[in-house]
Amino acid sequence: MRSPFFVGGRPSGRTRSGGRKEISAKMKTPENQDMGPVYAVLREKAREIAGRLPVADFYRVHGSAIERSRETLQGNALLADVFTLVRQSIENDFGHGLTHARKVARDAGALMLIECEGIGMVPAAAERNLILVQAAGLLHDMRRKERHHAKAGAAFARQALAVFDLTPREVDFVCYAIRNHEAFQRVQPPPRPEATLMSDCLYDADKFRWGPDNFTDTLWDMVTFYNPPLAVFVARYPGGMRKLEEIKSTFRSDTGKRYGPQMIDFGVRIGRELMNVIRTEFTHLI
Ligand SMILES: [Fe+2]
Numbered sequence: 001m002r003s004p005f006f007v008g009g010r011p012s013g014r015t016r017s018g019g020r021k022e023i024s025a026k027m028k029t030p031e032n033q034d035m036g037p038v039y040a041v042l043r044e045k046a047r048e049i050a051g052r053l054p055v056a057d058f059y060r061v062h063g064s065a066i067e068r069s070r071e072t073l074q075g076n077a078l079l080a081d082v083f084t085l086v087r088q089s090i091e092n093d094f095g096h097g098l099t100h101a102r103k104v105a106r107d108a109g110a111l112m113l114i115e116c117e118g119i120g121m122v123p124a125a126a127e128r129n130l131i132l133v134q135a136a137g138l139l140h141d142m143r144r145k146e147r148h149h150a151k152a153g154a155a156f157a158r159q160a161l162a163v164f165d166l167t168p169r170e171v172d173f174v175c176y177a178i179r180n181h182e183a184f185q186r187v188q189p190p191p192r193p194e195a196t197l198m199s200d201c202l203y204d205a206d207k208f209r210w211g212p213d214n215f216t217d218t219l220w221d222m223v224t225f226y227n228p229p230l231a232v233f234v235a236r237y238p239g240g241m242r243k244l245e246e247i248k249s250t251f252r253s254d255t256g257k258r259y260g261p262q263m264i265d266f267g268v269r270i271g272r273e274l275m276n277v278i279r280t281e282f283t284h285l286i
């Protein structure tokens with residue numbers, strides 16, 4: 001996932017090695033002002049607004065699947081090794097770090113369990129799919145700062161997973177899911193029809209993050225990275241809100257289609273309220 005409020009932008013503030021690059025003139029704040037304190041206040045406002053919303057139906061209705069997914073994510077040996085690999089190389093300064101990866105893995109696993117139960121898959125196969133989609137969730141944004149990050153992430157995963165105890169078919173499924181997770185891109189043809197389920201679960205879990213998570217976390221991590229003037233942030237805001245509306249119709253699994261739009265609606269509500277706060281309390285900075 002990327003925050004919809006920065007669709008089309010590439011990070012220009014820091015290199016992969018962490019060194020500062022020149023920030024482009026378009027993004028420069030007046031007199032290179034550090035906007036961090038302003039965005040920290042806005043993050044808190046957004047979190048206050050989000051805290052007043054009810055728990056999303058997906059988490060309320062499917063608590064047991066989410067808990068089982070969480071337990072597997074914490075207790076499975078293969079996933080522990082994948083997590084160690086991810087922790088060593090993922091970049092945490094862009095809103096798509098470890099916290100994002102773990103949330104996507106958890107929700108993708110829950111979606112997989114629900115979908116597998118829905119089609120009557122045998123438990124052993126469902127359990128294996130759970131582990132594989134969680135591996136995909138942990139790995140999916142490892143190349144997030146690259147221009148074609150889904151493609152680059154799939155290539156990274158293919159190389160990284162070569163030393164893991166997975167069959168070639170399983171590696172193909174995980175890499176296909178990663179390759180196919182980016183919003184508003186043409187859906188890639190699956191290596192086999194059965195690979196679609198894993199891809200759909202990863203995509204939907206990633207797009208769940210365009211709901212409240214966008215306003216409580218991702219957006220602010222990204223603006224901290226870019227440090228745009230508030231006027232630039234505000235100018236991009238309507239486009240970001242439109243992207244939220246557009247993503248609602250793109251959920252792919254039956255469960256994602258049922259619950260995803262509500263999460264996006266929650267995000268839209270937070271976004272609208274937050275803009276009211278900006279227009280009333282921060283007009284001097286716009
Ligand atoms: Fe993501």
Ligand SMILES: [Fe+2]
Nearest residue numbers: 001002140141
């Ligand atoms: Fe992504």
